[in-house]
Amino acid sequence: MAKKIVLFIIVVLLFLSACVSxxxxxxxxxxxxxxxxxxSFSKAxxxxxxxxxxxxxxxxxxxxxxxxxxxxxxxxxxSQSSNQFLSLIDPSFPEKLTLEKGAGxxxxxxxxxxxVILKTTMKEQIGNQLNDVGLKPVYVSxxxxxxxxxxxxxxxxxxxxxxxxxxxxxxxxxxxxxIDLMLKDSQIASxxxxxxxxxxENNYVYSVPSASWLQTLMVEELGGEPVWKNDASAGxxxxxxxxxxxxxxxxxxxxxxxxGQSPEMIRKLTEDAVWNQFISSSEIELKPFPYDFQSWDxxxxxxxxxxxxxxxxxxxxxxxxxxxxxxxxxxxxxxxxLDLNMINDEIISLLQxxxx
Amino acid sequence: MHIxxxxxxxxxxxxxNGRSFSFSDISLRIFEKxxxxxxxxxxxxxxxxxLIMLGFLKPTKGTVEYSSKLGRGEPKSKNIxxxxxxxxxxxxxxxxxxxxxxxxxxxxxxxxxxxxxxxxEIVIKYAEMLGLIHLLDFPMEEISGGEFQRVRLGRAxxxxxxxxxxxxxxxxxxINAKFKxxxxxxxxxxxxxxxxxxxxxxxxxxxISDFAxxxxxxxxxxxxxxxxxxxNKNLSRCFNMPITIYSGKNSYACIVEKTT
Amino acid sequence: MKKxxxxxxxxxLFILIVFASLIGRYQGFVTYKELSRNSLLQQLIxxxxxxxxxxxxxVGAGLAVSGIVMQTVFQxxxxxxxxxxxxxxxxxxxxxxFLLFPTTRIPIQLFAFISGMISLVVVLRLAxxxxxxxxxxxxFAGIAISAFFSAGxxxxxxxxxxxxxxxxxxxxxxxxxxxxxxxxxxxxAPLSIVCMAIxxxxxxRINAYSLSDSVLYSLGIDRNIEIYLILGISVLLTTTxxxxxxxxxxxxxxxxxxxxxxxxxxxxxxLPASILIGAIFVxxxxxxxxxxxxxxxxxxIITAFLGALIFIVLILNNRSRA
Numbered sequence: 058m059a060k061k062i063v064l065f066i067i068v069v070l071l072f073l074s075a076c077v078s079x080x081x082x083x084x085x086x087x088x089x090x091x092x093x094x095x096x097s098f099s100k101a102x103x104x105x106x107x108x109x110x111x112x113x114x115x116x117x118x119x120x121x122x123x124x125x126x127x128x129x130x131x132x133x134x135x136s137q138s139s140n141q142f143l144s145l146i147d148p149s150f151p152e153k154l155t156l157e158k159g160a161g162x163x164x165x166x167x168x169x170x171x172x173v174i175l176k177t178t179m180k181e182q183i184g185n186q187l188n189d190v191g192l193k194p195v196y197v198s199x200x201x202x203x204x205x206x207x208x209x210x211x212x213x214x215x216x217x218x219x220x221x222x223x224x225x226x227x228x229x230x231x232x233x234x235x236i237d238l239m240l241k242d243s244q245i246a247s248x249x250x251x252x253x254x255x256x257x258e259n260n261y262v263y264s265v266p267s268a269s270w271l272q273t274l275m276v277e278e279l280g281g282e283p284v285w286k287n288d289a290s291a292g293x294x295x296x297x298x299x300x301x302x303x304x305x306x307x308x309x310x311x312x313x314x315x316x317g318q319s320p321e322m323i324r325k326l327t328e329d330a331v332w333n334q335f336i337s338s339s340e341i342e343l344k345p346f347p348y349d350f351q352s353w354d355x356x357x358x359x360x361x362x363x364x365x366x367x368x369x370x371x372x373x374x375x376x377x378x379x380x381x382x383x384x385x386x387x388x389x390x391x392x393x394x395l396d397l398n399m400i401n402d403e404i405i406s407l408l409q410x411x412x413x
Numbered sequence: 414m415h416i417x418x419x420x421x422x423x424x425x426x427x428x429x430n431g432r433s434f435s436f437s438d439i440s441l442r443i444f445e446k447x448x449x450x451x452x453x454x455x456x457x458x459x460x461x462x463x464l465i466m467l468g469f470l471k472p473t474k475g476t477v478e479y480s481s482k483l484g485r486g487e488p489k490s491k492n493i494x495x496x497x498x499x500x501x502x503x504x505x506x507x508x509x510x511x512x513x514x515x516x517x518x519x520x521x522x523x524x525x526x527x528x529x530x531x532x533x534e535i536v537i538k539y540a541e542m543l544g545l546i547h548l549l550d551f552p553m554e555e556i557s558g559g560e561f562q563r564v565r566l567g568r569a570x571x572x573x574x575x576x577x578x579x580x581x582x583x584x585x586x587x588i589n590a591k592f593k594x595x596x597x598x599x600x601x602x603x604x605x606x607x608x609x610x611x612x613x614x615x616x617x618x619x620x621i622s623d624f625a626x627x628x629x630x631x632x633x634x635x636x637x638x639x640x641x642x643x644x645n646k647n648l649s650r651c652f653n654m655p656i657t658i659y660s661g662k663n664s665y666a667c668i669v670e671k672t673t
Numbered sequence: 674m675k676k677x678x679x680x681x682x683x684x685x686l687f688i689l690i691v692f693a694s695l696i697g698r699y700q701g702f703v704t705y706k707e708l709s710r711n712s713l714l715q716q717l718i719x720x721x722x723x724x725x726x727x728x729x730x731x732v733g734a735g736l737a738v739s740g741i742v743m744q745t746v747f748q749x750x751x752x753x754x755x756x757x758x759x760x761x762x763x764x765x766x767x768x769x770x771f772l773l774f775p776t777t778r779i780p781i782q783l784f785a786f787i788s789g790m791i792s793l794v795v796v797l798r799l800a801x802x803x804x805x806x807x808x809x810x811x812x813f814a815g816i817a818i819s820a821f822f823s824a825g826x827x828x829x830x831x832x833x834x835x836x837x838x839x840x841x842x843x844x845x846x847x848x849x850x851x852x853x854x855x856x857x858x859x860x861x862a863p864l865s866i867v868c869m870a871i872x873x874x875x876x877x878r879i880n881a882y883s884l885s886d887s888v889l890y891s892l893g894i895d896r897n898i899e900i901y902l903i904l905g906i907s908v909l910l911t912t913t914x915x916x917x918x919x920x921x922x923x924x925x926x927x928x929x930x931x932x933x934x935x936x937x938x939x940x941x942x943x944l945p946a947s948i949l950i951g952a953i954f955v956x957x958x959x960x961x962x963x964x965x966x967x968x969x970x971x972x973x974i975i976t977a978f979l980g981a982l983i984f985i986v987l988i989l990n991n992r993s994r995a
Contacts (some may be wrong), residue, residue, distance in 0.1 A: 262844075286965030297968055297969060303699045519894065
């Protein structure tokens with residue numbers, strides 16, 4: 058009888074130890090993604106795919122880390138300008154553009170990735186199907202400043218470079234704090250309108266961003282009053298007509314254009330009779346939101362540049378052009394590792410007409 | 414009475430949907446101011462023949478010629494003088510009787526203008542003649558079958574055509590209306606119109622038509638003056654049944670003698 | 674049959690026009706006093722609201738006339754350019770035209786018209802080939818063709834807009850007049866009005882299409898040529914409008930039925946009535962579209978909503994009478 062008991066205990070112990078060692082193996086990396094869900098990897102992913110509608114911005118974040126060049130297998134081909142930029146960082150980048158635009162779970166799984174990085178909005182469209190196939194998507198968001206810090210850390214974990222993620226976050230925090238500090242005594246609360254103007258078939262379409270998006274939050278954070286916030290839809294961009302724009306009585310309109318044509322849009326506006334009258338009678342400022350490979354208003358690593366731009370537009374005497382230019386150079390140098398010449402040639406040149 | 418208004422020369426017709434049906438060479442002349450009855454069993458091609466006479470269907474071989482009075486044979490020309498009343502005519506039920514009759518004036522009204530007072534006066538004139546004045550404001554859906562036939566004849570009169578083609582105009586009417594209709598046809602003939610109508614009841618031919626055209630099952634025809642053509646023998650062949658004609662004082666009946 | 678006078682309708686239209694010019698997102702409904710001292714408001718009314726009002730009248734009248742002509746010619750009260758696929762084909766053509774010639778507007782209208790004509794011919798041929806031809810064969814053919822061209826429109830938009838950043842496709846499929854200005858009026862209105870005028874002159878003639886083909890022939894109408902001419906002008910009217918406004922649906926379907934209900938089946942009355950009622954319907958809808966909320970509501974959504982409501986009323990009305 059005693060022998061049986063001992064045997065039983067030994068078997069149980071062996072079983073338990075097997076379990077323990079298994080789970081130890083399974084939890085080499087555990088990530089809490091943007092949905093708060095746990096995703097675990099037995100070893101760090103070395104074949105990573107980035108996909109979905111916001112791929113350009115996600116890719117920009119991923120490439121803040123040097124490991125990307127080796128560890129990224131494929132990136133969805135979505136944006137000419139983003140591709141151009143990332144080719145500056147990584148000459149082998151074009152080879153990674155093997156995933157066609159709009160790719161679904163099938164095409165993605167053909168790459169046999171260890172993980173797929175997706176924006177939270179892509180869960181229904183791609184993420185769930187990837188789960189069904191056994192692939193592990195990691196969701197990121199980047200839609201608020203806190204989310205940016207959190208999600209940068211997530212990327213750092215996946216790419217096994219926690220040090221770099223802290224460098225990035227420090228850069229963001231320091232610069233944001235500096236700007237906030239410099240603006241501490243500036244009390245003017247301007248009525249701000251962020252207006253996307255897109256040209257389509259010789260017509261202009263005006264739209265305003267969602268109330269919960271990063272752009273809107275940045276305006277508020279900087280003490281501006283986002284005039285469209287109460288009327289904005291919860292979903293995406295909301296189309297408005299010029300009457301509504303006038304009715305909001307903005308003091309300053311920051312014009313966004315995703316083809317990089319914001320100065321051009323402003324120029325065309327001033328040629329229009331109604332806009333002309335509106336601008337002159339209400340003494341409104343029109344500012345082009347800067348764009349270099351990517352508009353700075355987006356949930357993209359450049360958000361800090363967008364933040365500084367809004368600050369500059371609202372308080373040009375405190376956050377001067379020089380400060381802004383300096384930030385741009387620091388950003389590309391410290392975070393992306395570009396040398397000063399390259400920054401000058403490729404980036405500053407793009408911004409000539411946009412930041413006076 | 415001997416001037417041809419319409420002549421068919423060697424007309425053949427084959428249906429395009431594969432039914433290898435055709436008229437054998439038909440050559441005949443319809444005379445001015447005559448009443449002609451086309452007789453034959455159902456499905457033998459009476460409607461088809463009428464449509465060929467109208468010009469709506471083109472014969473696969475042979476020609477149809479019209480007297481100059483009818484215009485150059487193409488109803489497109491300004492002098493359209495052929496009216497056609499189909500067996501089943503499509504109408505807009507809410508259309509008023511007067512407006513329907515006004516349609517007869519289409520050949521005279523340019524597409525880009527509205528009917529004139531004169532056109533409406535012509536409608537009223539013929540409505541009076543046909544006893545339809547009280548119906549002019551009624552929608553088509555509210556008149557009886559007999560009234561409908563009179564209205565359609567009204568359209569033909571309003572069109573001021575010289576040749577009127579009628580597809581089985583009498584067939585579906587009750588006895589009362591039948592005789593009224595036959596009277597009406599004679600009356601139109603009195604107005605110097607040529608009339609061709611089809612039927613599968615030979616007594617109608619005997620009653621009012623001057624000429625008869627029998628279409629037999631094998632698509633051969635007999636054409637000539639009614640009293641010569643419409644005989645027991647010919648009718649029996651045409652309808653594949655032994656038929657005897659009985660005549661009363663002013664009317665005719667065709668009886669099938671049952672053979673046991 | 675009701676004998677409704679046309680005067681109250683004209684009056685309603687006039688009142689609506691005045692009302693629409695005085696209301697907008699800027700300051701809501703304004704009085705004359707405000708109007709006389711605010712020059713920006715005056716500019717807005719003249720340069721922004723008025724052209725949009727004019728275009729909504731043209732769109733409404735044009736689509737309604739197109740609808741009533743098609744319904745009478747086909748003797749089918751469910752026919753309209755949207756159901757027959759002509760609107761979708763116009764949208765496809767217009768967006769294809771823009772893809773190939775991005776700078777001028779003329780190719781857009783031309784491509785839209787050619788597409789529209791192609792779809793008309795295809796729908797007619799297809800309907801004829803359907804076994805057991807009845808009222809519904811035309812509708813079935815139309816559904817197939819409209820789906821085909823809608824898909825085509827989607828493909829063209831996908832190719833034209835790889836960055837997925839233009840709001841165009843939503844605009845196209847739902848219709849909008851938000852980009853109206855006087856240059857658009859110049860490009861759309863004259864041709865549309867000419868087409869409407871021609872169809873107006875033909876209004877009694879079009880009544881004839883309720884008759885059998887053989888009877889038409891006997892009356893001297895060469896149905897094939899004339900029908901393609903009349904439908905061709907309808908298609909030109911429809912495609913000209915749609916090449917600017919996008920797919921605005923339900924107008925051509927609903928307005929003719931309402932016009933016929935109120936004014937009878939004779940096109941001499943019901944066609945002009947359609948012009949007025951169509952203008953009122955779209956002007957009203959577009960005013961809601963630009964005023965109801967801060968954002969622009971696509972016009973097609975409002976016409977669909979109101980159109981569907983009226984459609985239900987029409988159906989119930991029909992049933993209780995039958």
